[in-house]
Amino acid sequence: MSLEKFCQTHPASAELRGIMEDKKARDGHSCRSLIGLLALDIAQAGGEGMRELTRRFSHSEVAMRFDSESLSSIDPETRDALNRHHAAVVFGISVVNIEDILCEGEFDIRQWCDRYNMAISGTPFRGMFPEIGTKGKDVERLTREQQLFLSSCASRDKTLLIFFDEGRKSLPVGLKSILEQPGRLRQIRSSVFPIYSERARFLVG
Numbered sequence: 001m002s003l004e005k006f007c008q009t010h011p012a013s014a015e016l017r018g019i020m021e022d023k024k025a026r027d028g029h030s031c032r033s034l035i036g037l038l039a040l041d042i043a044q045a046g047g048e049g050m051r052e053l054t055r056r057f058s059h060s061e062v063a064m065r066f067d068s069e070s071l072s073s074i075d076p077e078t079r080d081a082l083n084r085h086h087a088a089v090v091f092g093i094s095v096v097n098i099e100d101i102l103c104e105g106e107f108d109i110r111q112w113c114d115r116y117n118m119a120i121s122g123t124p125f126r127g128m129f130p131e132i133g134t135k136g137k138d139v140e141r142l143t144r145e146q147q148l149f150l151s152s153c154a155s156r157d158k159t160l161l162i163f164f165d166e167g168r169k170s171l172p173v174g175l176k177s178i179l180e181q182p183g184r185l186r187q188i189r190s191s192v193f194p195i196y197s198e199r200a201r202f203l204v205g
Contacts, residue, residue, distance in 0.1 A: 002049035003088055003195065006042060012198040020203060034203040035160060036099045042196060043092025047119035049085035053078055054123045063126035068183075070125075084191040087184070089119045091164075091192045094179060098163050098171070102154055105147055107140045107172035128178075140172040158204035161197060164188060 010016055020034045023041075032040070064070040066086055071079045093115045101107050117127035142150070153167035154160060164185060168176060179185055 002052055003042075003045050003085060004049075006045035007195060010038070010041065010199055012202070014202055016199055016202045032096075033099060035158065035200055036096050038196070038200060038203060039092040039095035039099075039160075041092070042192065043089050043096070043115070043119050046085040046088030046092065047121075047123075050082060050089070050120060050125070051122045053082050053085065054125075057124050064124050066120075066125045083187055086120075087187040087191045088195075089116065090178065090184065091188045091196070093119065094163075094175065095160050097175060098160055101142065101172065101175075102150060105142045107142075107175055108138060109140075109174040110138050112175065112178065140174055142172065146170045146172075159197060159200040161193065161200075164193075 010019065017034065020037050024032070024034065024037055071082065074082070093112060096115065097107065097112050100111070113128045120127065149170045150163075150167065153162045153170075156162060157167075163171060164179065168179065171179075179188075
């Protein structure tokens with residue numbers, strides 16, 4: 001399911017709430033909110049789109065990094081589409097982890113990386129590993145001040161988009177380091193925000 005198919009199967013209308021509630025009941029996601037399920041679906045759509053776009057590529061034993069240098073040899077149209085779908089993967093997984101952070105008061109970067117690596121499996125791109133930005137710690141506990149601030153942000157914006165803007169300042173270091181990679185937030189805001197926000201509003205009203 002690419003982002004295009006995601007938009008077809010997840011209509012930006014009141015009908016979406018029923019679709020997501022059925023999915024929650026059917027797939028046993030009792031602990032995940034409808035917003036979290038929407039984020040999971042958009043991450044899955046991004047990964048499937050990446051697989052579709054790279055199906056014709058030569059998959060060597062050495063995986064490519066997902067960066068501007070590796071993408072420079074790809075034609076511009078495919079490169080732009082890959083960037084959009086990759087942004088959907090990073091965004092969706094991050095929203096799911098933010099929901100977990102709000103519930104558990106900690107961020108496990110191994111869990112983020114496992115979800116990311118699963119989402120991009122079957123593509124020629126290299127997975128992500130937990131050594132980034134955590135100062136040697138896989139699990140970061142939130143301070144009391146962080147918890148209060150993040151809870152306040154979530155209560156003001158139940159779509160959780162606030163955490164990709166002003167709420168980002170109190171996110172755990174590991175998650176911030178992922179989101180603040182060069183060009184990443186700009187791509188997420190331009191490619192994924194419009195699709196997600198148009199639909200999320202029907203799940204939080």
